[in-house]
Amino acid sequence: MNLMGNIILNVAIAFLVGSVLFGLQRKIMARIQMRPGPPIIQHLLHTFKFFIKESAFPKTAAMPFYIAITAMLCVIWVAAVIVGPVTEGSLLLFFAIYAIHKIVEHNAGSSSGSPYGKLSCVRAVYSAAAEVPLFAVLIIIYLKTGTMIISNIVTFQSQHGALLLSIPLAALMFFVLILSKSPYSPFAITKGKDIVSGYETEHFGLLRGYLMFSESIAWYMLLWIFLTVFIGGLNPVGYLIGMVIITAFVALINAVTPILNPNHSVMTQVTLAFIGIAGSIITLLY
Amino acid sequence: MDKLKTASWFIFIISVVSIVYALVFNPAVWIVYTIALLFIPLSILSFGLLSMARGKKEEEEDKRREPFIGY
Numbered sequence: 279m280n281l282m283g284n285i286i287l288n289v290a291i292a293f294l295v296g297s298v299l300f301g302l303q304r305k306i307m308a309r310i311q312m313r314p315g316p317p318i319i320q321h322l323l324h325t326f327k328f329f330i331k332e333s334a335f336p337k338t339a340a341m342p343f344y345i346a347i348t349a350m351l352c353v354i355w356v357a358a359v360i361v362g363p364v365t366e367g368s369l370l371l372f373f374a375i376y377a378i379h380k381i382v383e384h385n386a387g388s389s390s391g392s393p394y395g396k397l398s399c400v401r402a403v404y405s406a407a408a409e410v411p412l413f414a415v416l417i418i419i420y421l422k423t424g425t426m427i428i429s430n431i432v433t434f435q436s437q438h439g440a441l442l443l444s445i446p447l448a449a450l451m452f453f454v455l456i457l458s459k460s461p462y463s464p465f466a467i468t469k470g471k472d473i474v475s476g477y478e479t480e481h482f483g484l485l486r487g488y489l490m491f492s493e494s495i496a497w498y499m500l501l502w503i504f505l506t507v508f509i510g511g512l513n514p515v516g517y518l519i520g521m522v523i524i525t526a527f528v529a530l531i532n533a534v535t536p537i538l539n540p541n542h543s544v545m546t547q548v549t550l551a552f553i554g555i556a557g558s559i560i561t562l563l564y
Numbered sequence: 565m566d567k568l569k570t571a572s573w574f575i576f577i578i579s580v581v582s583i584v585y586a587l588v589f590n591p592a593v594w595i596v597y598t599i600a601l602l603f604i605p606l607s608i609l610s611f612g613l614l615s616m617a618r619g620k621k622e623e624e625e626d627k628r629r630e631p632f633i634g635y
Contacts (some may be wrong), residue, residue, distance in 0.1 A: 281596045282586035289604060332617040345609070352605035360600060484612035491608065 288363045296494030297322035299525045306529035325490040333483025338391025348488045351382045355495040366429035387477030398468045398476030411551030418448040418558045435510035442508040449508045451554035456500050460528045464535040465543045572613035579607035
């Protein structure tokens with residue numbers, strides 16, 4: 279298959295699998311909370327449905343930035359698909375993409391003109407402090423494997439065993455990051471229901487569908503990176519099983535925990551990161 | 565046809581043509597990456613701008629008004 283075909287195929291897989299996993303998460307959460315819950319394909323259906331819904335752009339929106347920022351989210355996660363499954367490139371690029379995701383959250387909130395969006399925009403900056411540990415995960419992986427290239431990390435694991443077993447606390451830190459990006463997470467302060475839908479409050483209709491499209495790819499990519507970096511190269515069935523297990527575990531946590539307030543959210547993540555960094559350094563030394 | 569619709573058609577056609585070009589002619593890698601990064605997102609956005617439903621002209625003003633301004 280040529281390169282463009284490979285990219286389109288991977289983007290389509292990321293979107294479809296990511297959407298269904300989001301649906302699965304909602305279904306599991308609902309069953310734990312003794313509710314029937316929506317069908318597993320609900321997230322996917324919503325994404326399509328929003329594309330044909332009536333859309334209007336608020337007077338207060340900063341045009342054309344208000345629309346461009348949704349395209350930016352799509353651009354960075356298509357880039358993540360290229361860096362990840364298509365080329366197995368550098369982890370550094372992936373984390374640069376993740377940093378831009380934060381900026382998108384921030385700017386989507388501020389461009390809408392809604393006070394809910396603006397509050398979410400402030401929280402996006404605030405919660406970025408809790409994601410510094412992400413860079414610590416990078417350093418720990420580099421110290422352990424001597425490389426930042428995903429394909430080399432996979433090769434390293436085929437020779438020395440899964441990184442999940444040798445640097446489990448780094449894996450835990452990455453898992454907390456995944457948890458913070460899931461809907462209804464205790465750490466999802468940028469989309470807490472106290473601020474309606476946070477930075478997405480004024481992005482409705484087709485723009486909401488477009489954001490949901492990118493978020494599905496983002497969820498798939500976060501799980502793909504976790505499985506590839508901490509377990510190693512899996513076959514497609516292995517990836518699917520791994521993603522379902524992580525999504526189910528995330529759903530279990532989200533179903534039984536409230537959304538923390540911003541202070542508690544950031545401090546909990548920072549504390550977990552401190553334990554992760556100190557523990558990983560001790561593990562690497564001995 | 566309004567400006568938004570015209571611009572959306574223009575972007576959609578350019579995006580689809582670029583993607584088909586990269587699929588059929590297999591150009592240099594950097595060109596494929598540029599097309600993928602720019603035109604996959606733009607094709608979806610422009611398709612959405614074309615497929616979205618539009619309200620009645622007289623109701624549009626009410627829908628665009630931000631009800632939460634008070635700060």
